[in-house]
Amino acid sequence: MSSNHSRPAIAAAGLRKSFGDHVVLDGIDLTVPRGTVFSLLGANGAGKTTTVKILSTLINADGGAAQVAGYDVASEADGVRASIGVTGQFSAVDNLLSGEENLLLMADLHHLDRTARRDRTAELLGQFDLVEAAKKPVSTYSGGMRRRLDLAMTLVGRPQVIFLDEPTTGLDPRSRRAMWQIVRKLVAGGVTIFLTTQYLDEADELADRIAVLDHGRIVAEGTADELKRQIPGGHVQLRFEEERDLDHAQRALSDASRQNDALVLRVPSDGSLQSLKSLIDRLDSMSVKVDELSVHTPDLDDVFLALTGNSSDEKVTSR
Structure with missing residues (x-):
């Protein structure tokens, strides 16, 4: 396992996926260093969520290879799953339970003993500013609170790599910025974040590197500044x-x-x-x-439109 720590957090080569006649991923390559935020940017339908599903072992690729946290996603899926957390754009919390009960349930699924369950739950409630709401049913939580609880549940098992799939969709500006701050703290602690988003300012704000996905292909990759310099x-x-x-x-x-x-x-x-x-x-x-x-340099809106040719009515936003 020590050799795994010298490898990239995520490495993929030639990933392909089709659903029927529809090609969703057309041979993409990715390398994500440990302890960084990597953002996959694309309009709805570009293949972002499919990429996350393959890398998190939820579906199989039709071609290519990928390793996450040093494990092969096809042949070492259990190792991948033990090393990652996944938070989707729609929270997976149980509305009938309290925030504390959701976290305790997740700790049970990770086979933590009784003391560790209580300690980890209390730690995460504090970290995500949910102590006051801990005993309340999740059905009473705001969107921002639900998203924070969802991410807290992802962190119960202390994952090395976290996939955040559209993590701030539908959140108000204050809740979005609170989520950004949480992401920064996680990365400062050594966690790797794979972020898919259609919010251009979110990628600009958080990502160490950005890849632009268009019709199943990566059409550009680099830091935000490098991408902006490519555009007239x-x-x-x-x-x-x-x-x-x-x-x-x-x-x-x-x-x-x-x-x-x-x-x-x-x-x-x-x-x-x-x-x-x-x-x-x-x-x-x-x-x-x-x-x-x-x-004055072009912003990511200019980059995205120049690289993909998407018109302004498509669902990519700088909101």
């Missing part, structure tokens, strides 16, 4: 106090465009440190005085 439209905005400085800069920077009647130039840029340094060095060499400089 990034620029550096230069603001001047004196018109003569602006005129001097505009003559020297042939690709710059003046913004309306303001003393502002827009210079196309990929937003990288290297291109920014080159621009600043060039302005310095001309002794042009710039009052203010700001970098």
Whole structure:
């Protein structure tokens, strides 16, 4: 098992899955380092949930191979299941039981002894701010409380890898941010998070790396900043106090465009440190005085639309 800890948390090569004639996954490759958040981004129907189901051993792939926590999902499914937690977009809590009873039931399923059951349940109730509601039926919980309880139940067995499938769907902004904070703490503690989401700002906020899934294929992968730099439209905005400085800069920077009647130039840029340094060095060499400089890069909305061609009415949102 020690050798497993040196491997990626998740590694997949050539995963394929079809339902009848409909190809859902068309040969995807994934590598997720331990202790990171990896986000799979895609519109509804892109294949996100199918990917989670294969990696969590709920369904078999038609082709390819995958390892999770060092175990092969096909031949070592029990090892995978013992190492993971899965939280879906629809919570799996029992409405008739209290929050505490749900956690105790999950502890029973993990074969914890009586003392360990009580201790782990109390620990998780505290961690997820559910102590006051512990004895109340889950039917009285808000959406945010239910989602926190669902994740707490996932954590009873101390999984190494957690699959969060659309974890904040339907939550209000405050509950979403509370969930984000929980995710950050889990990762800081060494847990690996595989996050599927259609919320672009959620991937931008949480993910160390993002893969964009479109019609069963991964069309791009990288950090949020790397993905944004792939898309045209990034620029550096230069603001001047004196018109003569602006005129001097505009003559020297042939690709710059003046913004309306303001003393502002827009210079196309990929937003990288290297291109920014080159621009600043060039302005310095001309002794042009710039009052203010700001970098503008495309956001993940631009990235997603450029990579997938999805129109704005499809269910991917930056809400």
